[in-house]
Amino acid sequence: MSAPAVRLDRVPVLADLLPGARVRDVILTLAGTAFITVAGYIAIPLPFTPVPLSLATFAVLLTGAALGPLRGGFSAGIYLAIGLVGVPLFANGSSGWAFSSFGYIVGYVLAALLVGILARHRSDRTVWSTLGLAVLGSLTIYACGVPWLAAFLGVDLITALTLGAVPFLIGDAIKIVAMSALLPATWRVVDRARR
Template sequence: MNLTVKDKILISTFAALTAIGAFIRIPVPYVPFTMQFFFCSISAIILGAKKGALSQLLYVLIGLIGIPVFTRGGGPQYIFQPTFGYLIGLILSSYIIGKVISKKKNSFKNVFLANIIGVIVIYLIGVPYFYFINKYYLGANISISFAIYYGFLLTIPGDIVKVLITSLVGVRLTSSLNHEIVA
C-alpha cells in the first residue's frame, strides 16, 4: 500500500488520539473503561479498513517500544498485562469496522452494526487473553466465568453508550466531510 504524506499524518493523528483515549477513563475493576474504542472506530470510519487498522497498529507499537501510551504505561513487557489482548483487538476491530462500512451505505444503522461487530471482535480477543494471562502467567485463581464477567459483561452498558455515540459522531463526521468511505 502506497501511503501519501496526508495518509501518514492522518494515521499518526489517530494513533495519538487513541493514546489520549487511553487516559480518558472510568476506573472499573480489572478492565478499565476508556475512550480507545471511540478513536479506533472513528479511524476506521474516516480512514477506511487498512489505514484505520494501521493507525491502531502504530498506537500499539508505540506503546510496546516503551512510550507510556497505554492505561498502565508501556514497554515490551506490556504483553504480559491481562488487558493487552484488548489492544490487539483494537487493530482487528478497526479493520473490520472499516470493511463492514465500506460494503454498506453510510447510515447510522450500518455504522452502528459495524461498531457492534467491532466491539465483539475486541472481546473475542481480549477476554481469552485476559483469562490466560491471569491464570497461567500471573497464577491468579480465576475461572472463565470470572473473566467473562469482569472482562466483558461488566462493560456492556458502557459499551452500548460508546457504540451509540461513536456511530452518531462517525456518521456526522463523514457527512460533514462529504467523504465517501473507502476501505
C-alpha cells in the first residue's frame, strides 16, 4: 500500500505556524509589503550601472519563503501596484514603470511565488535546499530584470548582463548564504519547540 499523498496546501511555511487565519494572512501580507519597501529604500547607487544595489531582493526571497506563495506573491504584487500608481517606494524613490530597474520589480512577484512554492515543498528546511531555493529565486529576478534593462537602455543582452547582473553577484551570494543559514535555523528552533 502506498503512502498517502501530502497535499501541498497542508505543508506549512513559517507564517502558517502563527495563529489565526484571514486576519493573520492580511497582516502578514501587508507586513511583507512593508518589509520589501523598507529593504528597497536601503539602496546604494553604483556609478557604473543604472541599477542600484538594494536589499529588496533579499526581502522578496525571505518574504516568499516565510509567507508562502500566495501571501508572499501578494506582498510583492502590492509593492509593485503601489509603485506603479505613483507612490515613490521603489529604490531611490522611483515609481511608475519607466526606469531601468523596473523589470527586476516585476521579477520580485514571480520570485516570491516561486520561492513560496518551493518552501511549500520543504525546500527551506535544510541549508542545501535553501541554497537552491534562493538561487532559483534570484535567477527569476534576473530573468525579468536583465531583458527589461536591455530594452530600456537599447543595449544588447551581454551589455545588460554586465550592467544588471555581474555587479550584483557577490552581494546576491551573501544574501543567499544568509537565507540558507536563517531559514533552516528557524525551522530547527520551531521543530524543537513543537517537541
